[in-house]
Amino acid sequence: MTDVRLRIDGIHKTYPPRGRRDSGTEVLRDITLDVYDGEFLTIVGPSGAGKTTLLRTVAGLLEATSGQVLLDGKQIDGPPREIALVFQDYSRSLYPWMSVAKNIALPLKAHGVDRAEIDKRVEASLYNVGLAGVGERYPWQLSGGMQQRVAIARAIAYRPEVMILDEPFASVDAQTRNDLEDLLLRVKEQMNSTFVFVTHDVDEAVYLSDRVAILSKTPSRIEKIIDIDLPKERSQLETRALPAFSKHRAEIFGTIRNLVTPTDQGPLPEYII
Numbered sequence: 335m336t337d338v339r340l341r342i343d344g345i346h347k348t349y350p351p352r353g354r355r356d357s358g359t360e361v362l363r364d365i366t367l368d369v370y371d372g373e374f375l376t377i378v379g380p381s382g383a384g385k386t387t388l389l390r391t392v393a394g395l396l397e398a399t400s401g402q403v404l405l406d407g408k409q410i411d412g413p414p415r416e417i418a419l420v421f422q423d424y425s426r427s428l429y430p431w432m433s434v435a436k437n438i439a440l441p442l443k444a445h446g447v448d449r450a451e452i453d454k455r456v457e458a459s460l461y462n463v464g465l466a467g468v469g470e471r472y473p474w475q476l477s478g479g480m481q482q483r484v485a486i487a488r489a490i491a492y493r494p495e496v497m498i499l500d501e502p503f504a505s506v507d508a509q510t511r512n513d514l515e516d517l518l519l520r521v522k523e524q525m526n527s528t529f530v531f532v533t534h535d536v537d538e539a540v541y542l543s544d545r546v547a548i549l550s551k552t553p554s555r556i557e558k559i560i561d562i563d564l565p566k567e568r569s570q571l572e573t574r575a576l577p578a579f580s581k582h583r584a585e586i587f588g589t590i591r592n593l594v595t596p597t598d599q600g601p602l603p604e605y606i607i
């Protein structure tokens with residue numbers, strides 16, 4: 335795991351002013367980070383630290399103010415075809431007027447994959463996410479967890495080198511969330527892709543990752559990178575009960591807590607009791 339797949343090199347992002355009295359919002363200040371081939375890297379940090387901003391920049395959806403992102407040594411200047419994205423809001427990422435199969439096929443069609451190959455990949459990816467046979471249904475006929483599986487199936491079918499996921503499980507119930515976490519680990523095993531993941535859930539970060547990068551408060555830098563020292567094979571019950579799991583969890587919580595002091599919100603207003 336030593337080849338660098340993605341190099342995030344001195345990224346700085348300031349959103350432009352939104353009015354005459356606004357001087358712009360500096361969100362990212364000098365983010366430098368290598369993501370290695372085949373690893374699962376999770377980014378955590380205080381609320382509003384710029385995690386989504388960073389992911390969107392890495393995915394080529396947002397232009398950095400300065401700095402660059404390199405994929406296999408080549409500068410990213412728009413959404414590269416080697417990257418697939420999964421967002422939190424599956425209801426907006428799937429087209430409700432298209433069947434599940436058509437939703438999955440869409441990016442493949444756009445990249446000129448032939449009909450027979452598309453059919454094969456749609457079927458295989460639905461099977462991989464445990465949704466064999468639902469291709470003809472529409473997204474709105476499925477539960478939230480099933481819709482997020484479809485979004486993951488679409489990403490898998492695309493066979494990306496890099497998968498970028500922004501809080502993909504934030505809107506599903508706890509049991510579904512655990513199932514989807516395990517699904518993602520199985521997918522990673524099969525696809526050998528590189529994963530860049532954002533979550534608010536520290537336990538989820540430890541459970542899934544090879545490394546966890548903690549962002550500081552805005553304007554953010556990388557505060558700390560933690561190597562997750564857990565057996566490769568993860569299990570919801572056994573892995574989470576390991577002493578090393580608690581140690582990593584405590585280190586990440588402690589680091590984030592030290593970044594966010596109660597005084598960040600200013601003095602307590604009188605009307606709060």
Ligand SMILES: Nc1ncnc2c1ncn2[C@@H]1O[C@H](COP(=O)(O)OP(=O)(O)OP(=O)(O)O)[C@@H](O)[C@H]1O
Binds near residue numbers: 380383388552
């Ligand atoms: N388009 C925009 N224009 C101006 N400011 C923005 C824009 N998008 C985000 N911001 C600001 O940038 C900061 C970081 O937002 P971002 O969503 O990247 O953080 P985050 O760490 O993902 O947040 P959260 O933890 O709440 O998910 C916030 O202060 C936000 O208000």
